Amino acid sequence: MIFSDIYPRPVAEMILDKTKCQTRRLVKEGDYEVTNPITAKGITHVVNSKLRWQVGRDYAVQLGRGKHGLFYCKNCTKGDCEDAFSHVAAQTPLRIKITSIRKERLLDISEEDAKKEGFKDRQDFFLAFCKIAEKQIKENSDRKENPLYVSLCRWNPEVWVLDFEVLK
Numbered sequence: 001m002i003f004s005d006i007y008p009r010p011v012a013e014m015i016l017d018k019t020k021c022q023t024r025r026l027v028k029e030g031d032y033e034v035t036n037p038i039t040a041k042g043i044t045h046v047v048n049s050k051l052r053w054q055v056g057r058d059y060a061v062q063l064g065r066g067k068h069g070l071f072y073c074k075n076c077t078k079g080d081c082e083d084a085f086s087h088v089a090a091q092t093p094l095r096i097k098i099t100s101i102r103k104e105r106l107l108d109i110s111e112e113d114a115k116k117e118g119f120k121d122r123q124d125f126f127l128a129f130c131k132i133a134e135k136q137i138k139e140n141s142d143r144k145e146n147p148l149y150v151s152l153c154r155w156n157p158e159v160w161v162l163d164f165e166v167l168k
């Protein structure tokens with residue numbers, strides 16, 4: 001799963017110390033959800049032409065498309081190991097396991113969830129999210145259609161809310 005580098009601290013560090021345990025991703029055209037067949041409640045999968053995310057499944061943490069998954073030191077439990085000689089054998093791939101998925105509107109985020117996203121408050125979260133989305137949208141559509149240029153303050157797309165934990 002790709003994370004950008006606009007968090008207050010290196011994202012691997014924030015994931016490892018649980019400052020970040022939630023992420024929002026734009027709902028793409030063609031996305032649909034699969035719910036639990038027994039309870040008929042709770043999303044278990046998000047599918048487009050192929051599976052996008054699945055609850056219970058784990059994913060590598062990457063800092064960009066095509067970039068390798070991040071590693072961390074199990075002894076230091078942070079992204080950058082300061083003891084490269086004695087801890088080199090403790091290098092572990094950083095993987096996160098999705099614990100729940102839901103869908104909501106971007107602006108419906110609570111203050112509590114803004115903190116789970118790794119930000120101080122909703123305002124900081126929105127600024128960061130729009131910056132990331134702007135990049136993605138610019139790459140995928142022409143400028144005229146970009147909702148961020150039409151009206152940034154009224155832009156309220158549907159997003160998938162993914163809760164996750166570090167895979168032990």
Ligand SMILES: [Zn+2]
Nearest residue numbers: 073076081087
């Ligand atoms: Zn270390």
